Amino acid sequence: MDGKGCHMHDQMREIKKGPWKAEEDQVLINHVKKNGPRDWSSIRSNGLLQRTGKSCRLRWVNKLRPNLKSGVKFSAEEERIVIELQAEYGNKWARIATCLPGRTDNDVKNFWSCRQKRLARVLQTPTKPSKPQKNNRADSVLHDVPSFKAPKLSSSTEEEFSSKSQSCLSSYIDNSEIIKMVSLPDLVNPNLLNFEQNLLRLEFTPPGKNPWDDSQLHVPFTTIPALQSVPGDPNFLNAMGHADASEFGNAAHLPHVQPYFGQERCHQGDGRGENDNPVTPDSFFDDFPTDMFDHIEPLPSPSEW
DNA sequence: AAAACGAGCAACCGCAGAACA
């Protein structure tokens, strides 16, 4: 083989990465027209493209496949479906995507990732009332949720307790744990979409005030059994209705909701301010008998759901 | 006007299981 041949051979062996060009897309489309969506590796071995079979398949599935809803934001209905199915199947994005015509697993995955970030922001980032961001994308998404009325707070009130709620809720509850907790299949219903609203509520409810007791609230909390009453309330477990211990196999997460309420306890006129009794993961659980959680099994990984 | 920042998206990587030789 002469040098030129070797050079060309090396060129063909070189694997191209990065954004796809229109010409490459066309080659890929032609391949699928001829052979169907398979034999991805032959695209490179036949010298059609310098992309790996994996890359070709991914491009087809995510961008070139017919009937994709490219560039179309998830509708409220699609969001609801994703939330429900994620609760049911865990991070089985391909499985979830099969229930969403025109959506790919990558779409669902990205959507969920963005949603998690939004929730994390809601929980962990103190809002800055002095400088409200106009047209904040995250806010707009949250406010797009039907029937949600964001709690209106004076800037001083919001400033006062946003950091407190963080210390008691956000600072150590992993967001994903919260999502899992409330996304238990037992708790899932179409109104679960309102959970984001609930999170907002948790963040913005003033200390000493029952976050669920507010006539201004438009969210039907009765739709989320676990949130119908607060832990510590003698009726809390009753509010679980028929849910006995066995049915609440994932109840290991129930205590996780309590840091907030633990914080509430800080303000129940025992003379101890939050500075005197900061609720930390340790201090919070110190309030319970040490064997209290012995019978609780760890939450199975999503793959086991 | 430009830099900084953040959200969303596209693509890559590693792994696991299936299919095949």
Add this chain to the structure above:
DNA sequence: GTGTTCTGCGGTTGCTCGTTT
């Protein structure tokens, strides 16, 4: 039965673009 290749999936990264400072 075993090794190799292919396919599919989930996690992660990096780029682009819009917004804010």
